[in-house]
Amino acid sequence: AQSVSQHNHHVILSEAASLELGCNYSYGGTVNLFWYVQYPGQHLQLLLKYFSGDPLVKGIKGFEAEFIKSKFSFNLRKPSVQWSDTAEYFCAVNANNAGNMLTFGGGTRLMVKP
Amino acid sequence: GAGVSQSPRYKVAKRGQDVALRCDPISGHVSLFWYQQALGQGPEFLTYFQNEAQLDKSGLPSDRFFAERPEGSVSTLKIQRTQQEDSAVYLCASCIRSNTEAFFGQGTRLTVV
Numbered sequence: 001a002q003s004v005s006q007h008n009h010h011v012i013l014s015e016a017a018s019l020e021l022g023c024n025y026s027y028g029g030t031v032n033l034f035w036y037v038q039y040p041g042q043h044l045q046l047l048l049k050y051f052s053g054d055p056l057v058k059g060i061k062g063f064e065a066e067f068i069k070s071k072f073s074f075n076l077r078k079p080s081v082q083w084s085d086t087a088e089y090f091c092a093v094n095a096n097n098a099g100n101m102l103t104f105g106g107g108t109r110l111m112v113k114p
Numbered sequence: 115g116a117g118v119s120q121s122p123r124y125k126v127a128k129r130g131q132d133v134a135l136r137c138d139p140i141s142g143h144v145s146l147f148w149y150q151q152a153l154g155q156g157p158e159f160l161t162y163f164q165n166e167a168q169l170d171k172s173g174l175p176s177d178r179f180f181a182e183r184p185e186g187s188v189s190t191l192k193i194q195r196t197q198q199e200d201s202a203v204y205l206c207a208s209c210i211r212s213n214t215e216a217f218f219g220q221g222t223r224l225t226v227v
Binding site for chain 2 (some may be wrong): 004006032036042043044045046049051079091092094100101102103105106107
């Protein structure tokens, strides 16, 4: 079975700082990869996804992520965070032979200080 | 509606009580999922429907948990004889078809006292 690890549980940054959130997964086959964001009091929303093709994917609100197959990683980045990026971020994996279920990491809670 | 709707938003149940949680997926979405999210953790898969067929229920933690989607649209997750460890947020998600973006509802926060 696949698993997903997010190494940073809590991150505190000042506005304009750069962000990188780590995500590693364990599965040897073909995967689809996702980052979801949950703003306070709101539902999970898709930030970006990787199915195939260019391993550098761009999502909404200036976020991007890079799939590095050799490292089983899909780290999320943003060059300059804003106070409004304060939220919880979840990495998720869908392995092609595991039906359609998503396996989520434990989440990273990001706080951006104004 | 435009998104996935779940009701109730909050539910407090006494231990031993049965509860039913409802999910209205986005109209036309074939796939429907239930996830359980404990405090401070990521969502964990419970079960998956494609139309009315329950194709995967491997994540249901015990036989007290039961889900149905009889007409291929609205789904209900039922928990019998609730226990304190059932306290969590229950999330529903739907996809237009397999291997596409999942849209999540706001969840039902269940507290068992």
